[in-house]
Amino acid sequence: MTIPVSLPALRAFVEVGRNGSVKGAAKDLGVTPGAVSQQIKLLELQLGVRLFDRGNREIKLTREGLLLYGNLAPGFQQIDDAISLFADRRPGPETLIVTTTPTFAACWLTSRIGRFSKLHPTIEVRIEITEQPVDLKAEAIDVGVRYGAGKWPGLDAVRLFSPRLIVVASPDLLMHGPLTTPADCLRYPLLHDRIRTDWSTWFAASGVRLPKGTMKGPSYPDDTLLIQAASTGQGLAVVRDVSANDALASGKIVIAIDNSVPTQDGYYAIAVTEKARIAKVRSFRDWILSEASETQRRLSV
Template sequence: MASTLPLLALRTFVEVGQRGTMKATAEALNITSGAVSQQIRLLEDRLGFALFVRERQGLRLTEAGAKVHPTLLQAFQQIESAIQDLQQEQAKKVITISTVATFAASWLVPRLGHFNQLYPEIEVRVEATSSIVDLRRDRVDIAIRHGLGHYPDLEAIPLIAPVLVPVASPDLLDHEKIITPADCLNYPLLHDIDRADWSLWLSAHGVDRDPRVLRGSCFEDDFLLIRAAEAGQGLALVPIEYAQTEILAGRLVQVLDKPWPARFAYYIVTQPDVSEREELRLFVTWLLKQADSQFK
């Protein structure tokens, strides 16, 4: 017996074993009854024994045929299932989004359920990282980044400009009240990584430059700033949306009602051909509508 059996003959054997007649098998496989008979004869010749008993009503499996038929039937069912899974995977529309953890947790992820309801056929994968990504090399479709919008050879669409407010632990404020922006300088100031926002915020509120603005630790992530403020380490200047949960729970307080837009904004960063993929175009449009509705 040859080491490799003909696949079509095996498939024909499985179908005849299920259906019991040449005619029914021919219709299922879209071939002629003569071709069915030829494939069965080929397989039996290769095996060296009969697989069917020819009867007036059709074909009946021999003892040997009945022994191997369930295994081969299961094998072909598994092949069909694997092919269907592959086709479904290829047909699925997947979008990979890269953004910083703070933005993902506080703004993007809570809204994604709405997008999933609108477009259930599109799968959104969110990667939370503050590292610089190469949209082509890293297989990222859309990056949402906080910056000035300078991204060479890429499309940068303004999304939202967070409003910064000073927050602190209630325990930190027990010994001295904050009445004016200048009073913030009496406390350690917790900074973002470039230590720029406090200077700009104080300047916007008419406070002259002061060396005390440089005091305090700096953190790469706004959530780390919030945790440090909760721990009473100083005042943090953060987007109000990021601290809402802590403020409502009483773990933080907004020390002054003097918001000021950050000099940086969040941008949707894509490759120039984003409109060529419908799922990306739909997601970008949805993002912009979400941002627009937030400020209405």
Template sequence: MDRRSPLPSLNSIRAFEATGRLLSVSKAANELAVTPAAVSRQVKTLESFLGVALFERVKGRLELTSAGARYLAELMPFFAGLRQATDSIRTAGRRSQVLKIRCPATFAVRWLIPRLASFHRQHEDVDVQLTTSSAPLNFEREDIDGGIQLGDGNWPGLSAQRLIPNELIPVAAPSRKVRARSRLQGETLLHSLARADDWALWMKAAGFALDGRRREMRYETSLLAYQAAIEGHGVAIAQKALVRAELDSGQLVAPFRLELDRGAYTYYFAWPATRRQSAALTTFRDWLVSLVQTAGTF
């Protein structure tokens, strides 16, 4: 007898993944070649199956709930794997180069994936296989060609290309009405377990005391902390480059002027210094360098 938990339909999961990634029912419908009504029905079916709301409307915009953000973050690597497996079969008869890249989930969702479409348009002969993890890169044990890692870029045996500035700023939904003069007293601070020191570093630079009068919520990744901030659950400490779209759209605001630049400590693209580089890796690295050097990338 199979006692495993039942799974929701693949169609409902596909509808949710596309809607959550694009934050638009109409865009998801266009991508899936179905009607918006069909997408909405599938999402409602999934919410009914799970017993939780995955989306909510905030000032007319579609937003993920905390449960929705967590579910999407866990599903995206599986969908990436499905797409890669499908692409590998479809392109089996063509000469293509496979490039295996590992990246932290927050950086993948908030910076890399939105830009990968341009890479694929420019380099149709390179198939990027993207996996996510925050664990330190280990090229001796992992079957990867390159990876993105948070740190100072000085790793024995690795070459590294700095990607984005690491400017820390507190961010919150406009509805929370966080005031600079409050010095964050009485606010709920949203932390990422992957970047546990960010709040303490910013508070020290700002001259604010860390004390027991502030409530705290901790999340596995910055991706979840940012989503919680968007939904109004508290104030997150964010890497500015990774929330720029929400700042520009007004979904998030930065109540304080202080931006703590952590200098060399940020995200880097890294690869083995002594291993012979494939043409695909060189192409991908050059593309990343062009993004970094292009004004307005961040």
């Protein structure tokens, strides 16, 4: 019969046995001595034996403890040895880890990051893509680029862009040129964002009252797919000008009407305050601010 035991408790036991102290085991495991003691007590309860004799200043393995340690320690050593084979693949001091969203990476960052690498050949950039919130303080990430109101308590945030909502379409869809009034958009199929709010925001800011039933049409999870759908002639799409910048420059899409609407939020480069002072982080933020400024200049022309 197999006795159910906790793997963390077994690891704590082996570290206490190896160090000869709870405090030393806690330091190696990166936890508190109290947490180690709790794991040992849990293991003794699960096994029904006492594993250590505890004195005032020392802790020694009992006969049962010695037996268990002798069988467990080689196994954990094998695990440690196997993991150490990958030690050289861990981020080094000149690896810069940047987290951003799929849209920002695909529509803006990826086409420009090569210029940073040329300026700083000793810094290896690793881009991690996620829509989920990331704890910059807890995770090994140097810089985050996120869209929001700029309120990230305890973090150093620098605004990169102040995006505007624009209407884009395939050149083939607008064979007779740009539209004249915002209401003209209602004559075309409308492509929506995931929560179907961007068109409502754009129409409201443009002074258009929408009749019921006019906001039909497919929705897409991000600007990347909206731009792709618009470029194939599926309809008009409201996207952020920063997202559309490269696609507009390539001619895949065109601005459907000369009427843009400002957004309340923006894109920010975010870093833990202590990390913001590190040279590689400063270099990246200086570079991305310069690139953002150039993009903003082009968009305002």
